[in-house]
Amino acid sequence: KSLGGNTFAFFDPVMESVALSHARLEVDLRQAIQSGQLELYYQPQVSGGSGRIVGAEALLRWQHPQRGLVPPGDFVPHAERTGLILPLGQWVLEQACVQLAAWAQQPAMKDLVLAVNVSAQQFKATDFAEQVLATLARTGAQAKLLKLELTESIFAGNIDEIVGMMNKLKGQGVGFSLDDFGTGYSSLAYLSRLPLDQLKIDRSFVANIESDNNNVAICAATIGLAHSLKLKVVAEGVENEAKRYFLSTVHRCDLLQGYLFGRPLPIGGFEDLLRSWTPA
Ligand code: C2E
Ligand code: MG
Ligand code: MG
Ligand code: MG
Numbered sequence: 001k002s003l004g005g006n007t008f009a010f011f012d013p014v015m016e017s018v019a020l021s022h023a024r025l026e027v028d029l030r031q032a033i034q035s036g037q038l039e040l041y042y043q044p045q046v047s048g049g050s051g052r053i054v055g056a057e058a059l060l061r062w063q064h065p066q067r068g069l070v071p072p073g074d075f076v077p078h079a080e081r082t083g084l085i086l087p088l089g090q091w092v093l094e095q096a097c098v099q100l101a102a103w104a105q106q107p108a109m110k111d112l113v114l115a116v117n118v119s120a121q122q123f124k125a126t127d128f129a130e131q132v133l134a135t136l137a138r139t140g141a142q143a144k145l146l147k148l149e150l151t152e153s154i155f156a157g158n159i160d161e162i163v164g165m166m167n168k169l170k171g172q173g174v175g176f177s178l179d180d181f182g183t184g185y186s187s188l189a190y191l192s193r194l195p196l197d198q199l200k201i202d203r204s205f206v207a208n209i210e211s212d213n214n215n216v217a218i219c220a221a222t223i224g225l226a227h228s229l230k231l232k233v234v235a236e237g238v239e240n241e242a243k244r245y246f247l248s249t250v251h252r253c254d255l256l257q258g259y260l261f262g263r264p265l266p267i268g269g270f271e272d273l274l275r276s277w278t279p280a
Contacts, residue, residue, distance in 0.1 A: 022078065028064065029075060029084050033091055037063045040095050041264035044273065045115070045234065045257045048248030051279030055113035057149070057257060058096045059264045060088075080119055089122040093135050099267065100141035109274065115147040115177060120154045129168040136172070143173035149200065150176060152184030159190060166195050177234065181222060191229060198255075199226040203237030206258075210242050223251045 032038055042056040062070040079085040096116045103109035122128060136143050148169070154162055166176055177198035178191075182205065205218045219235070226233035235247045238258030247253040262273050 042270035043264040044262045045255050046261045048253050057115040085119045085121050097135050097139035097141035100145050101139045113145050115149050117149045129165050147175040149179040151179050152186045155185050170195050198232045201235045206235050206237040220251050223253050
């Protein structure tokens with residue numbers, strides 16, 4: 001229509017190839033779940049006070065047979081649009097709980113907390129709490145070592161149902177962290193209603209705290225806000241000593257995550273890092 005009433009347009013070849021690649025992605029992703037192409041990487045989370053590794057965030061990777069290692073930003077949004085995020089998310093949860101149960105057998109790893117990213121769609125499924133509890137029971141993982149990372153997109157849903165679901169899980173010991181805090185539709189009113197344990201400062205606010213006074217203010221205020229609400233606070237994207245010093249030594253940020261301590265690693269690499277770790 002935009003070309004005028006009488007024009008007949010053939011498929012735009014660029015559009016078509018995008019559509020094709022999406023269809024392809026969907027087929028490939030279904031395959032990936034079934035044929036073991038998915039893998040969790042583990043990025044250390046360090047205590048600001050002690051410098052010890054106290055946990056990790058599980059981050060999804062796709063080992064694609066042709067395309068190599070695909071980062072989640074290239075397929076998680078698509079999985080969310082197509083509903084594939086439900087089986088994908090369940091796979092992640094299962095895998096994370098299997099890992100927690102394995103760590104429970106090793107004295108040096110038995111207290112590690114594992115943070116798992118959960119999409120709003122997963123969280124909206126009416127049986128989400130039951131699924132999580134069933135997965136914990138099946139794998140033998142301890143609920144108190146599982147931390148679910150939610151994003152502010154859950155606020156678009158029914159807040160009473162969300163609070164109910166969270167309380168059901170919290171009653172069993174599962175923890176909650178609000179990921180990418182301040183980048184979405186956060187409402188301070190929700191912050192006090194949700195039974196959260198943790199706020200996670202987004203990497204974009206940490207990125208240039210050495211030079212950007214506004215981000216300095218946002219990070220300092222977020223840490224203060226979290227502590228006033230009796231929540232712990234985690235900073236992501238801690239890439240150098242200056243950021244660590246500012247966030248942890250000056251502002252008492254509880255936990256730190258970033259390339260300064262370690263990149264996301266396959267399980268073997270993460271466990272090696274843990275064994276060789278000496279708190280700075
Ligand atoms: P996120 O949950 O905010 O995860 C943090 C991202 O920041 C990760 O990217 C991590 O590799 C990256 N990062 C951590 N420290 C640094 C640093 O010091 N510098 C820089 N430049 N980057 C750092 P990744 O692994 O590519 O994941 C991107 C996003 O994909 C995640 O953001 C999360 O929203 C999503 N995602 C990852 N795994 C899953 C999953 O299992 N389920 C769901 N629903 N989403 C996932
Ligand atoms: Mg996260
Ligand atoms: Mg994050
Ligand atoms: Mg982020």
